[in-house]
Amino acid sequence: MVDSSDPLETLHDVHLPEPLSFWPPAWGWWILAAILLAAIPVGWSLWRRRKRGAIKRAALGELRHLQQAAQAHEKSETIAVGLSLLLRRVALACDERTAVAGLTGCAWLQYLDSWGDTTQFTGGVGQCLISVPYGDHGHQCDYSTLLAVVEKGIKGIPLKKWRVPS
Numbered sequence: 001m002v003d004s005s006d007p008l009e010t011l012h013d014v015h016l017p018e019p020l021s022f023w024p025p026a027w028g029w030w031i032l033a034a035i036l037l038a039a040i041p042v043g044w045s046l047w048r049r050r051k052r053g054a055i056k057r058a059a060l061g062e063l064r065h066l067q068q069a070a071q072a073h074e075k076s077e078t079i080a081v082g083l084s085l086l087l088r089r090v091a092l093a094c095d096e097r098t099a100v101a102g103l104t105g106c107a108w109l110q111y112l113d114s115w116g117d118t119t120q121f122t123g124g125v126g127q128c129l130i131s132v133p134y135g136d137h138g139h140q141c142d143y144s145t146l147l148a149v150v151e152k153g154i155k156g157i158p159l160k161k162w163r164v165p166s
Helices: 027-071 076-094 105-116 125-129 143-156
Strands: none
Touching: 027 076, 027 143, 076 105, 076 125, 076 143, 105 125, 105 143, 125 143
16 A cells, blocks of 8 residues: 555656667658669769760860861961861760771761761862861862861760760
């Protein structure tokens, strides 16, 4: 029997709740995990697209330098060699080395025509790309038209075709 003179004797012990467990996590953590898992491939894709765009912008920037050189009336051989080198580097950035590196003459011009679905390289102003850089100084070339054709060709290459170097 409990003595009624001491009211503290009638109180029961305090019962602590069970400790919270780590597993299973709350719904908010599941949602956060799903968002993070979805963000990884999206972020990777955006990063690769940005790198491809940077390569394309660099090529167009170099083309602008060649356009400025043409406007400054530099030697035609310098501009033709610069365009030829730029086009080779762009081709190597877009296709496998084995498919591009060995192309010369008409095969090279046909490859360049495939960029913009045009015949400006094989049957037009692009002919000077295979003659002027190699010493044919008698060949006349309209560099403003050639620069415009090259710019259209580079801009016509789809962004997904540009390869990101590893």
